[in-house]
Amino acid sequence: xxxxxxxxxxxxxxxxxxxxxxxxxxxxxxxxxxxxxxxxxxxxxxxxxxxxxxxxxxxxxxxxxxxxxxxxxxxxxxxxxxxxxxxxxxxxxxxxxxxxxxxxxxxxxxxxxx
Amino acid sequence: xxxxxxxxxxxxxxxxxxxxxxxxxxxxxxxxxxxxxxxxxxxxxxxxxxxxxxxxxxxxxxxxxxxxxxxxxxxxxxxxxxxxxxxxxxxxxxxxxxxxxxxxxxxxxxxxxxxx
Numbered sequence: 298x299x300x301x302x303x304x305x306x307x308x309x310x311x312x313x314x315x316x317x318x319x320x321x322x323x324x325x326x327x328x329x330x331x332x333x334x335x336x337x338x339x340x341x342x343x344x345x346x347x348x349x350x351x352x353x354x355x356x357x358x359x360x361x362x363x364x365x366x367x368x369x370x371x372x373x374x375x376x377x378x379x380x381x382x383x384x385x386x387x388x389x390x391x392x393x394x395x396x397x398x399x400x401x402x403x404x405x406x407x408x409x410x411x
Numbered sequence: 412x413x414x415x416x417x418x419x420x421x422x423x424x425x426x427x428x429x430x431x432x433x434x435x436x437x438x439x440x441x442x443x444x445x446x447x448x449x450x451x452x453x454x455x456x457x458x459x460x461x462x463x464x465x466x467x468x469x470x471x472x473x474x475x476x477x478x479x480x481x482x483x484x485x486x487x488x489x490x491x492x493x494x495x496x497x498x499x500x501x502x503x504x505x506x507x508x509x510x511x512x513x514x515x516x517x518x519x520x521x522x523x524x525x526x527x
Contacts, residue, residue: 333518340415340501340518341454386454396467397505398444399516401454 300324301389303402310409316374318405320387323368327389331399332361332372335384344385345372377409412438415504415519423525429490432522436483436504442466443485444516445477448499457500460485461507489524497526 303320310316322330328349333341347354347361347370354361360373374381384406388399416435424430436443445457456469460479477487483504489496503516 331515338520340503340520342518343515346515388454396444396459396461397442397507397516398456398459398467398469399446399454399503400456401446403453 299403300400301387301402303387303405305405306403307406308408310374310377310407312377312379312409312411314377314409316377316381316407316409317371318385318387318407319369319371320389320402321367321369322389322400324389324391324400325368326391327400328392329390329397330361330363330370331388332359333386333388333401335386335404341386374407377407379409379411382407382409415502415517417500417502417519417522419522420520421523421525423527424492425527426492426494428492429488430492430524431486431488432500432502432524434485434487434502434504434519436485436502437506437517440504440506440517441483442505442507443479443483444503444505445485445487446501446503446518447471448501448521449497454501457487492526494526497524499523 331346332344334344335341358375363370384404387402418433442461444459459467463479474490479485499521501521503518505516
């Protein structure tokens with residue numbers, strides 16, 4: 298049972314455009330929402346993360362928007378560049394004495410064309 | 412600071428065999444988690460270790476097991492390999508400084524396991 302649903306599965310954006318990836322979750326106990334970026338042959342790398350006490354977080358060209366009531370969050374990549382072409386995963390977890398297992402979405406393959 | 416190191420990078424095994432994968436976390440990190448990545452199922456949590464104890468386990472059969480040593484290094488073992496076990500196995504480590512600590516997990520490059 299997929300606890301985090303991610304869309305779209307793939308995305309093609311022109312250089313300079315805005316890339317938007319959406320995720321939705323079910324478990325209201327989740328309190329940590331990271332986005333990971335993965336290049337071929339590499340492990341996922343943390344891009345940006347948010348906790349539900351804020352509705353938006355921006356780091357450079359990357360912004361997370363968070364809607365707690367709708368149980369949705371999204372990643373916006375402004376001024377997308379060919380170097381941003383990668384697979385992006387959203388995830389969710391909760392602080393717990395039993396650990397911090399990340400529940401991942403199925404990923405979005407982003408291609409930024411020149 | 413060295414990142415998370417996983418060895419070997421590639422493995423080829425046949426059905427029925429067993430395999431052991433190794434993970435060295437970032438120095439000072441005490442928590443190690445393992446994930447399986449496949450094209451169909453994506454990234455799925457296997458288990459997490461903290462202070463040599465398994466703290467959490469995902470929905471995988473008992474053929475998948477792991478352990479953590481006193482230096483925080485971890486190994487995972489898969490016994491009686493099946494074709495469907497072919498995947499990229501990722502290890503992640505986190506610092507974990509206490510209750511409410513940020514769960515920033517740093518991933519290794521993974522071990523690519525092919526079962527023939």
